[in-house]
Amino acid sequence: MIVPFKDLSEEAKIWIYPSSRKFYPQEVEPIKNKIEDFLNSWIADKEAEVAFTLLYNRFIVFSVEEGVVISNQDLDKQVMFILELQKEYEIELLDKMNVCFKQGEFVQYKEVKEFKKLLKNKSVNSKTVVFDNLVQTKYDFDNFWEVPITESWYNRFL
Structure with missing residues (x-):
């Protein structure tokens, strides 16, 4: 139900x-x-x-x-x-390895390669909020889904 x-x-x-x-x-x-x-x-x-x-x-x-x-x-x-x-x-929903992140009030969706370029060009930084779409419980979703890059597994790209 x-x-x-x-x-x-x-x-x-x-x-x-x-x-x-x-x-x-x-x-x-x-x-x-x-x-x-x-x-x-x-x-x-x-x-x-x-x-x-x-x-x-x-x-x-x-x-x-x-x-x-x-x-x-x-x-x-x-x-x-x-x-x-x-x-x-006509959308992609199954590629969880692409990066979803906030830019201002907008949510962006980029391939990892593009995201790394954005980091290098300083278009995004360590304070940028990313979405960890690999969380597996509601607790993790509520607490760790939407976090700064430094608190996510994406921090290895910094």
Whole structure:
């Protein structure tokens, strides 16, 4: 059953899918509806607490309460759903190694090679906020997803 994202425990599992571009305003509601439809049929256990959030109109975040057994088949279904969204909206969602970071109020999405050039040219610096899309729990998401480069694994590029 779908529950509010904020209601899940800190131990809930997280999957983050960063979009290669911001979702257009007219895409947001249809994407949310597709995600809800997917989540309602995703896991066999209908009592399993699942949630999602769409942040910055760029990140799709799925979460499942700790203790819910996620099979390989469930993970395959999730990836297939994401692949369908990619195709339909002509976006990239599965490349977690690209760097998402803030420039002012905007979220940027760059290949690592481009990001390194930005660092070298001082277009971004150690205080630039990056998104660690590899976090795996809601606690880590709440505390370590959006941090300065120096507090992330990207600090090795400094």
